[in-house]
Amino acid sequence: xxxxxxxxxxxxxxxxxxxxxxxxxxxxxxxxxxxxxxxxxxxxxxxxxxxxxxxxxxxxxxxxxxxxxxxxxxxxxxxxxxxxxxxxxxxxxxxxxxxxxxxxxxxxxxxxxxxxxxxxxxxxxxxxxxxxxxxxxxxxxxxxxxxxxxxxxxxxxxxxxxxxxxxxxxxxxxxxxxxxxxxxxxxxxxxxxxxxxxxxxxxxxxxxxxxxxxxxxxxxxxxxxxxxxxxxxxxxxxxxxxxxxxxxxxxxxxxxxx
Numbered sequence: 001x002x003x004x005x006x007x008x009x010x011x012x013x014x015x016x017x018x019x020x021x022x023x024x025x026x027x028x029x030x031x032x033x034x035x036x037x038x039x040x041x042x043x044x045x046x047x048x049x050x051x052x053x054x055x056x057x058x059x060x061x062x063x064x065x066x067x068x069x070x071x072x073x074x075x076x077x078x079x080x081x082x083x084x085x086x087x088x089x090x091x092x093x094x095x096x097x098x099x100x101x102x103x104x105x106x107x108x109x110x111x112x113x114x115x116x117x118x119x120x121x122x123x124x125x126x127x128x129x130x131x132x133x134x135x136x137x138x139x140x141x142x143x144x145x146x147x148x149x150x151x152x153x154x155x156x157x158x159x160x161x162x163x164x165x166x167x168x169x170x171x172x173x174x175x176x177x178x179x180x181x182x183x184x185x186x187x188x189x190x191x192x193x194x195x196x197x198x199x200x201x202x203x204x205x206x207x208x209x210x211x212x213x214x215x216x217x218x219x220x221x222x223x224x225x226x227x228x229x230x231x232x233x234x235x236x237x238x239x240x241x242x243x244x245x246x247x248x249x250x251x252x253x254x255x256x257x258x
Contacts, residue, residue, distance in 0.1 A: 002082035008067050008075025010202045017079045018185075019215060023049040024087025025182035032091040033098065035179055040225020044218035048186045051214035054207050086185075090169075090178035097174050113167055187219040 006014045026045045029035035067075075096112075128134055144151040172181045197204045 001078045001085065005075040005077075005079030005082060008064070008071045009079065010064055010196065010200075013208075014075070014079050017076065018083050019051060020049055020080060021083035021086045022182040022186045022218075024084045025090050025178055026087075028088050028091040029094070029177070029179045029182075033094050033178065035091075035177065038225050038229065040221050040228070041179070044183065044222035044225075046218075047214045047221070048218035051211035051218070054211050054214075087182070090173060090181055093170065094173050094178040109167065109170060113163070113170060116166065117163070183219060183222050186215055 002014070002018065005017075009017070023045055026035070026037075026041075030037065141148045141151040146154075169181055172184065196202050
């Protein structure tokens with residue numbers, strides 16, 4: 001869904017629009033894992049989501065050459081759908097950790113990641129077989145602007161990069177929360193937008209600049225709220241509570257079995 005949306009939208013716009021996944025992540029985290037919200041977290045979610053909504057205003061000037069209004073709308077909706085799917089997936093992974101994986105080891109991480117990758121690969125292969133996309137790969141390689149060898153090199157490097165990213169997000173969710181992963185994903189938006197302007201020479205409108213500022217504002221709001229919360233917990237700690245925590249049973253070290 002995200003790839004289809006990206007084919008009709010500029011990179012910077014699609015990346016900013018994908019930041020709405022934070023709103024979906026927050027909602028599903030509250031619904032599935034009972035995520036608690038503070039005023040700072042709510043502020044971060046609202047302003048980061050508002051940053052993406054701004055992109056829908058006066059979008060005609062941002063439409064790539066050769067893309068119709070209908071195609072632009074399809075790209076807009078597909079990117080939103082991808083954001084919703086990611087927003088649902090993150091809390092489900094956190095729920096799986098809380099129910100099945102009490103201690104994240106290297107083997108359990110690989111097993112979990114292998115399961116996710118295997119299922120997604122099977123689904124993608126079925127879709128490509130039905131749509132006859134495998135026959136299009138050689139043609140795309142021959143028409144690739146940088147040459148056929150670089151086409152395959154980029155495909156391999158992209159696959160490796162995504163695997164590293166997936167391993168990282170699994171660890172982030174286990175040690176923090178699905179909502180924190182959503183915050184990190186949203187804060188990558190400014191970097192992607194700036195990179196798209198530099199590499200692809202895309203236009204950087206005032207609305208995009210405002211959206212970037214809102215993303216940074218939300219990121220700072222979230223971390224300031226977490227800082228205040230942790231400071232309050234540390235200030236309220238007593239020797240009795242510390243002893244109680246230290247005497248609590250440790251999590252099971254049994255590996256996760258698929």
